[in-house]
Amino acid sequence: MIAALFPGQGSQEIGMGRALYQGSKAAREVLDRAEAALPGLLRLMWEGPEEELKLTANQQPALLAVGYAAFAAYLEAGGSLPQAAAGHSLGEWTAHVAAGTLSLEDGLRLVRKRGEYMQEAVPVGAGAMAAVLKLPTQVLQELVAGIPGVEIANYNSPEQTVISGTAEGVAQAIEVLKAQRARVVPLPVSAPFHSSLMAPAQERLRADLSLVELHPPRFAVYSNVLARPESRPEAIRELLLEQITHPVRWVEILQHLQGEGVGVYLEFGSGRVLTGLVGRTLQGVEARALTSPQEIADGLAALA
Structure with a gap:
């Protein structure tokens, strides 16, 4: 069985999607439609400047567009529909566009607003995030449980968990964790994503999402909130909102996919972050990043 994976923020780079467009x-x-929906998006993806591409409101539609373009190229090259799909944070939206839950144009406009609302929810400098490495999740949870303003944001792999919250709370957590000899890496992000501090963004996006028609996905799409698939359009609508303030349960998603018999994980879009997380979480499976026509051709040949 095959699962399609779609990355979230941090996988963007100047030139993303150009090889797909040309080949x-x-x-x-797909990319022409994205440009028509959000004029200037392709120039930003291919020419930058990088600081502008890094802005949350630009990263999110760029990653969605390239992820869906890679998926479309894969199908065009003879790839079969996956049995399931999952996306990391923003990538869950890309998965739903690929599954036909919502249109590309609606998805692009919504994730641009999502990015704007998330950026505006907390003043710059008031929030922070940090990756905690090589510390068991349960130990991390116990260590940060008593620190005000700190929450678990991403369960990325058995040895990588991300915390999020107020700048003061995360700074205090870093000191506590370092005292336990944990390796902690502050993340260069502009807001405390996947924390309760994002509630204002969640409510602002609710009004926009309520105006968009959703359809049952044509294959199973795993929810970041539930770590399992959901097919009812109105339930998906609520989960896409809840996702903004809830942690990404990526480890559980991968474990559940493997439990359902998925042995091949194909990452569509820009970068290969999720391919790496699969390798650090699961054993006995194959993971490939498909970011260009050549990688798609090589991947299909290997799967034949």
Whole structure:
């Protein structure tokens, strides 16, 4: 069984999607539609400046567009529909576009607003995030449980968990964790994503999402909130909102996919972050990043 994976913020880079545009008619059609929906997006993806591409409101639609373009190129090249899909944070939206839950144009406009609302929810400098490495999740949870303003944001792999919250709370947590000889890496992000501090963004996006029609996905799409698939459109609508303030349960998602018999994990879009997380979480499976027509061709040949 095959699962399609779609990355979240941090996988963007200048030039993303250019090879897909040049080498795949299907990808080119997707990216042209993205440019029509959000004029200037392709120039930003291909020429930068990098600081502008890094802005949350730009990263999110860029990653969605390239992820879906890579998926379209894969299908055009003869790839079969996956049995399931999952996306890390923003990537869950890309998974739903690929599954037909919502249109590309609606998805792009919504994630741009999502990015704007998330950035505006907390003043710059008031929030922070940090990755905690090589510390068991349960130990981490116990250590930060009594620190005000700190929450678990991402369960990325058995040895990588991300905390999020107020700048003061995260700074205090870093000191506590370092005292336990944990390796902690502050993240260069502009807001405390996947924490309760994002509640204002959640409520602002609710009004926009309520105006968009959703459809049952054509394959199972795993929810970041539930770590299992949901197919009812109105339930998906609520989960996409809850996702903003809830942790990404990536480890559980991968474990559940493997439990359902998935042995091949294909990452569509820019970068290969999720391919790495699969390798650090699961054993006995195959993971490939498909970011260009050549990688797609090589991947299909290997799967044949």
